[in-house]
Amino acid sequence: MKPTKKDAAYAAYRFDQMLRCDYPQLAGIDEAGRGPLAGPVVAAVVLLPPDRSDDLYYDSKVLTEREREVAFASIMTHALDVQVGIIDSNAIDHYNILQATFQAARVAVNQLRHVPDLYLIDGMHVPELDAPQRKLIKGDATSQSIAAASIVAKVTRDHLMIELDQQYPEYGFAKHKGYGTALHLERLSMYGPCAAHRKTFAPVRERLQVREPVNDRRVSVSDEARAIQGASSESYAREYLEQQGWKLLAQNWRCSLGELDLIFESFNEIICVEVRSKKAASLNDALRLAGESISRVKKNKVRQLAEIFARSNHVDPRRMRCDVVLVGISENGEWEISHIPSVL
Structure with missing residues (x-):
């Protein structure tokens, strides 16, 4: 009899638990987007807490879209560390898809806040990593850490393609x-x-x-670059707010009306965060343009989405607030963040 998703997910969790006897800090790496004709290739690296077992932390290819979104939200909330690397179609054409995939994995790894004892990687060996690695064939069906990375990579890339x-x-x-x-x-x-x-x-x-x-x-190339810039800006905003002690509840929360970039909890408040980013010659100009990009229509939509989130999660509306995080990017690649509370 073919095992259920729940059974397979638990087997993947047990596989990682056995490895943790020798490698307490495991990191799973997987990619999404090697085969398509368009869009970026995305790699994700995920470090899960050793006591976290979830029925949906399993191979992203066998999960439904809804299951992947639920699992993605859970991973983003509970993982010790999650990072992504995104390499666009221009770079894929320049380097070839294999080298671009390696580059995406290294970009993700270089952003980690924790140093793992072992990388578990689905079906490939990535050159120039900073810790031992193990290639696992069908790793996303074998290891919970790789499965989680496969989910993050897949959902992140799907959002970019949308x-x-x-x-x-x-x-x-x-x-x-x-x-x-x-x-x-x-x-x-x-x-x-x-x-x-x-x-x-x-x-x-x-x-x-x-x-x-x-x-x-x-x-x-501006449209694809804009989508990738947006994903990177959300990662910077998330890290900035987590450093303030905020707890992430959801990233890229979606409903039929649209999407909320980030949702946090802090001091008994639920804060919906709209992230806006712009690139300009100077950081001041970039932040100014990012602020000017928030239209009245967008403000109303974010407020409506926040109300829907509150109703669907049984949250007292008086606990809700909407903030904006502006991410300015200069032409030489410098970043600066401006957080504006209760602006929407």
Whole structure:
């Protein structure tokens, strides 16, 4: 009889527990997005507490979308450390997908706040890591730590592809997430590749040779870069607020109306945080532009989402508040954060 998801998840937890006898601090690494024709490749590294077992911390490929979102929220709340690395399609074309995947994993690892005793990695050996590593074939079905990383990588990338779908609705990225489905190949033939497509991948390269895109919007990398910048900004904002002693309740909480970037608890208040980021010549200009990007419509939407979150989680509305975190990025890569409480 085929084991249930619950049984398989518990077996993966027990596998990690056995390893912790020799390696107390385990970190799981997995990636999402090596095979698609468009969008970034995302790697995640997750350190779980040794006493945390969850029925949904299992191979992301066998979980439903709803189960992945629930598991993602749980991991982001309970993990000792979670980091992601995101490498865009330009870099994938430049380095090749394998090297870009290694780079994404190293970006994630380099952001860790804890030093693991052992990295468990799904199906690959990553060069230049700072601790011993072990490659596990079908690791996301074997190890709870890798399973958690697979969930974080998959959900993070799915959210990025949904953002890209808003920029390029003609390709259907929200449906196929950039994979080479019949719909995607049909739209590629109709419209030609966009900036998010991987030009070195054969189905894209063939259509690029036949039909060069003429729409200026398709030859700009700004849309994919904007989505990736947004994900990085949320990570910086989350880390900044956690350093203030805030407890993360959810990241990228979604409902039919939209998404809340971050939800925290602090001093008996539930705080919904909207993260806005801009890049400019100076940090002051970047922060000013980030602040100006919050429209009245956006403010109203965040307030409505906060009300929905309160109702669906049985939270007293008087405990709710909405903050903004502005992330300014200078042209030389410097970051600065400005936190504005109760602004929405």
